[in-house]
Amino acid sequence: MPLDEPAALAEGSSRLPNLEFALTGSTADFLTQASPDLLSKARAFEQWESTRLAHGLLPFGRSLQSPPQAHTTLREQDGRDLSGLNFSSQDYLSLSSHPAVQEAARETLGRFGVHSAGSCVLAGNVGDGLALEQALAEFLGLPQVLLFPTGWAAGFGVIKGLVRPDDHVVIDVLAHNCLQEGARAATRHVHLHRHLDVAHARRLLARIRRSDSRNGILLVSEGCFSMDADSPDLAALQALAHEFQALLVVDVAHDLGALGPGGQGQIGLQGLQGQIDVVIGAFSKTFASNGGFVAGRSRALKEYLRYYAATATFSNALSPLQIAVIHQSLKIVRSVEGEWRREQLMQTVQALRLALTQQGLTVLGQASPIVPVLLGEERWARLAVREMGQRHLLANLVEFPAVPRHSARLRMQAMSSHTPAQGRQAAATVAQALADVRPLAAQTPSVA
Template identity: 45%
Template sequence: MTTTVPAPAPAPAPTPTAGPLGGDRRTDALEKDIMRFRTVSGPDLTTRNDAYLAWQLDRQQADLWPYFRHYETPALTTRATVVSDTGVVTDGPNFGGQDYLSLTSHPAVRDAAHQALRDYGPLTAGSPALGGATPISRALEAGLAEALRTEHVALFPTGWASGFGTIRALMHRRDHILLDKLSHDSLRQGAAASGATVEFFRHLDNDAVRRHLSGIRANDTKNAVLVVTEGVFSMDSDTPHLAELLGVCREFGAQLMVDVAHDFGAMGEHGGGQPEVHGILGEVDFVVGAFSKTFATTGGFLATPSASAREFVRMFGGPQTFSSAITPVQTAVALAALGVVTSPEGARRRAAVAAVATRLRAGLTARGLEVMGDVVCPVVPVLIGDTPTGRTASGLIARAGLVAHLVEQPAVASDAARFRMQAMADHTDDDVDTAIDILDTCIREARRTTAR
């Protein structure tokens, strides 16, 4: 006979205690890496993360927790009001939103959203495979194909799904995937889920790609190799030499995938992103991207010259079958935004956001702050380095009236914390100069505080 002993009732979740933190709890809130909590053990999934929650609450109490704030005002305006879970109100220049060409308030974009809502309603009939498309979907696919100089486009409900779903569908266990070691999480997880052999190459190092490909092809000429990179790596504001990388792929019979989430629409003479800048627009095997940075909505896409690859992804890419399709409002907004992006007005907006980013980079550099990257793009990363200084500065910046996001583990290494400033075309010189003043003052104060 088996006897089951009832488990003890779970302890109540920890709650923050009154008064300032002291001793080890203050030190852990300031210094401990979040990834220390990532792997836990224990039989009860409802309680085994209590230590993590207690640490998070300590960080909130100590004004060291910058996450899950909410906007009290429209999120994608150049000035905004943001409120933290502990009630800290930040009101001032907004460099935390992703609206690179400031299209979320564009009259044509808003009119398109209203018209689609009236014509087709707020939701699709199902997944892309099961009736989830509308005439707007087809028009958007055609417009993207023209803008990217390719023939076949598939839409996804999110940008994350486009990278994940494409890799997961195309690659199999005998295949090989080479990813830049700083590739986005969606690309990494798609590679892991595919079952293919996955290797990482040094960031932006085309010679390393060549060595990897040479080693693979010395032993396997029968299976596919996919090299994965990004047009702009947003955490570092840098870009690979794409034309050279494409040549290396061709030399070894490998295919190239480029994620253009941060550059398509916002960079290039006609908005073609880094593939256009590097002269290979229309030549990349697989281009994936997101609408959420430049096109005023959520959603994503795959663009490819291969009809069979597109159809295979549409059938076997999980989000194409097992997730609801991008909505009529989303597709209409993206299509209207694409119309602006590819027009003379789009060129003016790209010049405007480049000017904002250039002023921001120059002003921060003049103050002695380290601005990362070698390409002028809407993302301006400001390197802090150690995590304690970054966390301290983040709390000070929020109270000083600047909306800006700290990036720490797991997004970057523990000794590479940074603020990721995101420029918009409609930011004014005063917005930029105020942001520079606040960043400079608060980072200096944070360094003095953590050095004590």
């Protein structure tokens, strides 16, 4: 545990960066130490983080030096550049570099400038934003849509806005941070159900309703889980919500636009367009922009959230440029070209998943732009991802507490600009990197 290493933590210590220190611990270790000095935990964290950086074991906080395309360059926090095959960006249909999307941004720049200067409850809406809400409503088959400044803000704001302290949230244990944080901020009555386990969710709902018929229940899940690339049975969840007088919210950040017929995501794949109570999403994956939304059937839901979802009410509305990018991206998502881009994406995903599996690796979930490769122990995963970078493969490491302990993973994200050959090349690099760090396992017994 990093905090048990006083020498390594001592301010100004001249000790050489300690490899063991960099291979162990997690961000969760720096959350709860009591101290009258609020920054003491930040200093402890910074020491651990810089030790990891010094060993090349910190694949976080990197910055793009070129667009998020199939090849790119990432700059580490210490200024070193890593260039290579890029499976670390989430521009799933590669629309950020699409000429029509860029032209839409330029055209809007001329008409509106760059900024909306107000929240959506004041004067921050622009006419184009209202047109985007209508286009999304038609796309989703849900007539009422409200835009949010980010996808995170949509998830947090919708839950915190709807749920009172006496209400309940029943939520998949692996749901995204914005949903978990929103639930915890709203109520003490947060009930975690086992991942994708509808029967467990049912038991929780039944137990709540046995003792509480007065308060509301929000049932929360995702279309495609961002760490596991798997999906719940949405029809079963919606039926549960009806049975127990709960409201279902599904976050479709990763699948909307990138998967399913017409880009309808998991909701479309499961034949449920327009049938989920409340849908929230993010534009930052497939729609080439920051931003998020909530969609539902009633105007009451939309208007209530405009005033009671603090992340919309008290935050600046999307800029006209972001709106133009999202709207043009939506047009492409819905077009024949969109189908073609999804097909390209899926070919790479299938090739990558197959090649990784043939290398004997465990690939989680189902075919989606997210391809999670289970690595296991955190120390092993950190060494492996460093080796991949040296072999010019860029992919994200995800470790505890974002995923359970000892189940660190490589989260590869495919885009339509990748080719299946690049998928196979990436899989070979992953396997070579793992083989290369294996000798370390002999030297360090706790390396798997």
